[in-house]
Amino acid sequence: MNDAKIYEVLKQHFGYEHFRDGQLATIKALLAGKNTLAILPTGGGKSLLYQLPAYLLPGPVLVVSPLISLMQDQVDRLHRNGEKRVLMLSGGGQDRRQQLSQLSQAKFIFASPELLANPEVVRALQRTKLSLLTIDEAHCISQWGPDFRPEYLLLKQLRHELDDPVTLLLTATATPRVRHDILTKVGLSAEQVVTIVRSVNRPNIFLAASELASSDEKQTTLLKLVTTLPGAGIVYFASRRLATQMAEWLRENSTLAVAAYHAGMPSAERFRIQQQFMDNQLQLICATSAFGMGIDKDDIRFVIHYHLPTSLENYVQEIGRAGRDGQQSAAVLLYAPGDEQLARQLTTTELPPAGLYQKVQQGQADRRVLGPDYELFDFYIRHHYSISQLRESFGKRQSQVAWQLHQMQKYASLTSCRRQFILAYFGESTVEQTDCCDIDEPGWLSKPLLPPRKTTVVPKKNERWDTQLQRLLNLDKESNFHFSNLDKQ
């Protein structure tokens, strides 16, 4: 396939003249029939990577996606672009039979891993000559299972049953460990895959963390931050209850338009809040980790964490939602003693009592009484996992998440450059830059201020953006921010 043809399709179907970094290399690898793992930063135009080849390949592209809302987004976009040959397979209400009989006429087929565990769906896909299998948000393969969404573990078998189609794995963040894990779990070796990696570094996101003595102090600090930092922001919490309470408290104690967002809310309300945030009717969202994937707002100025996230992978994903427009933004991690306990709780993945395995196997257990434990064992029994295999995979998972949490704690209490720590964690060599982090970057002091928020507390004129943040966090003296070395250079 020559480049001229590729550029022609780019112009004709997408209206662009040029590719962004990493796009052409990925597309050429796919068109040459090579499996490809593409790790490209947020907002790097990842959907183009499977959409463009679709117009140069004979058969349909199957896209595996973790969220219905993400699929719906893609479907809507394709429709707006004039593409009618789109099928979204999802549960409930749809005429499955009819959809499955039309697979060959589709150009794009979207489905969740759960649906792809359905034998009827797999048989229909086997009769379809797929040109490409795309796994979107591929880090989910590593992040989820065996305790949550175990169907992610079936993608290896699916790929085999579909006669090993050329596969594109897409994500914004993956450490070398996660990359290895993703490939293992889809049944590919490093030799069978072209890996295209661009840096996870987001130079315009200033990195800061602050340990506070109590949760009261943390709350006060949060209020100062959100009323002074300009523009739209997200505050992440590790519990639904606190996200809801703090949204209410911030609404009462500031002039900000604030809303909570978590998975316990009705989906219509979640959708509405997301829309209002996009439309700038809301300035601040107090959310759990449910808020994130598919948030396509490019002028988020700050992301604050009120609790310790469970891994640096998650943290980098979450702060990566700031500053997609390239403007100066900030990521601030607040933590108080005891916070790591909650994180530890959330990362405990215990195998349900082993005695249940046989009971479920022999049909002696009550599905309604056992709920999730039943579902999990039922799933694994149906897919021929033995109890000892399960013990092993839960054990491995547990030590993996414990290690990840430990790395996150290390980040929180760093006394050296935070950016270098993140880059090293993601297997990258270090960079020199300005506006770096609260620890060791002298250059960022000379940068211009972020524009102050108009509607609330206005910082003193000519006060520099770093000074503001430092003052806000009350850390001038016994500073966790280590600004003191900045003056020496």
Added chain:
DNA sequence: CGGTGGGACGATAGCGTCCCACCGGTGCTCTATT
């Protein structure tokens, strides 16, 4: 670990206090009842 909701109890009529148990995030699909 830390917050919270419920129940027991005590002292005495409308509650206060204490203790204990429990929970804490992420989403898909299918099925049987309303």
